[in-house]
Amino acid sequence: MADIAVTNIQPDRAAVASQWQLIWWAFRRHRLAMVALVVTVMMYIVALVPGFFAINDPNLQNARATFHPPQKLHLIDTENGFSFGPHYYPMKLTRDPETLAAIFREDTTKRVDVQFFGRGYEYSVFGLFNTNIHLIASPDKTAPLLLFGADRLGRDVFSRTVQGSQVSLSIGLVGVFLSLMLGIVIGGISGYYGGRIDFFMQRLIDFVLSLPTIPIWLAMAAALPQDWPATLQYMMITIILSLTGWAQLARVVRGRFLSLRTEEFVAAARLDGVREGRIIFRHMLPSFASHIIASITLAVPAMILAETSLSFLGLGLQPPTISWGVLLREAQNIRSIATAPWLFMPGCAVVVAVMALNLLGDGLRDAADPYNK
Numbered sequence: 001m002a003d004i005a006v007t008n009i010q011p012d013r014a015a016v017a018s019q020w021q022l023i024w025w026a027f028r029r030h031r032l033a034m035v036a037l038v039v040t041v042m043m044y045i046v047a048l049v050p051g052f053f054a055i056n057d058p059n060l061q062n063a064r065a066t067f068h069p070p071q072k073l074h075l076i077d078t079e080n081g082f083s084f085g086p087h088y089y090p091m092k093l094t095r096d097p098e099t100l101a102a103i104f105r106e107d108t109t110k111r112v113d114v115q116f117f118g119r120g121y122e123y124s125v126f127g128l129f130n131t132n133i134h135l136i137a138s139p140d141k142t143a144p145l146l147l148f149g150a151d152r153l154g155r156d157v158f159s160r161t162v163q164g165s166q167v168s169l170s171i172g173l174v175g176v177f178l179s180l181m182l183g184i185v186i187g188g189i190s191g192y193y194g195g196r197i198d199f200f201m202q203r204l205i206d207f208v209l210s211l212p213t214i215p216i217w218l219a220m221a222a223a224l225p226q227d228w229p230a231t232l233q234y235m236m237i238t239i240i241l242s243l244t245g246w247a248q249l250a251r252v253v254r255g256r257f258l259s260l261r262t263e264e265f266v267a268a269a270r271l272d273g274v275r276e277g278r279i280i281f282r283h284m285l286p287s288f289a290s291h292i293i294a295s296i297t298l299a300v301p302a303m304i305l306a307e308t309s310l311s312f313l314g315l316g317l318q319p320p321t322i323s324w325g326v327l328l329r330e331a332q333n334i335r336s337i338a339t340a341p342w343l344f345m346p347g348c349a350v351v352v353a354v355m356a357l358n359l360l361g362d363g364l365r366d367a368a369d370p371y372n373k
Helices: 019-028 031-048 157-193 195-210 213-222 230-243 247-260 264-271 276-312 324-331 334-339 341-368
Strands: 074-077 083-088 091-095 102-106 115-125 129-137
Touching (some): 019 031, 031 157, 031 341, 157 195, 157 341, 276 341
Antiparallel strands (some): 091 102
């Protein structure tokens, strides 16, 4: 009998891969999106535990550090011998003899070594326990390290920017989540049932889309009482942003439902006696979940910019709440800009966050597109 050669033929990876695997493989080819993913993950890690990454107490005022300029971290010390290690030199405050303007100069005779995982001010972790361990800590409390300088009250801009990321980044996620719920429910009902229900829902969506967004935000935010606690202000601002951000997503969901309700798997589920709610949420929504995720990622930057704009104009969150928009209010006048340009550092954080989220959303949208493989 002739020998029979048995070959073990492996199927093509793409032929047996799931939809999520195909999306991930396509997403990995988008280099900018991968970089944006890393930046976004790092920013949200900082926002989860901002106290760990902050160096100084963000609410601590220091009269001698008013408009203190940013300080540099040094790795090599040539002023006091020759040694390696992260350190900084405290700045000495002097006055110009003619204008009496404050002048800060590094005092290279004093060296302060930076401690990693050192002890500083106490903060709460998820409201569960308190700790004073920080990623970077300074042992000299009389001459703190101010990486981004200080504001008009001598508060550390870097620590306040880190602390503000928790509110500014989370308000985007919470707002988009509420918008997602409204968009899926209203758009899903409109596309699934059609007829008069679809006509009524579409007119509601048209009405919301016709509203001028910024004046509506300003009017609704201005109606909030100024004496409300910070948590209540946060919740109401989030609801305001959500009420005007669901219409576009609802229209996308409605279009997808109109195209899917005539598919064979939907008809089979109906004939099998499956309830309509299960058909919508178990069979139809997962078929375009990747598009919803891409839409969410692109909607988060808009929420962050909206909160920043409202807070910058004094109609959003109010001090002592710390957010990027609240911090940017310190740079509203020409004197502050001329005296302390580093007060714009929270604005740089907004730019980085928005660009990273937009690039991440573009990458997800391209990867989820079945015609762009």
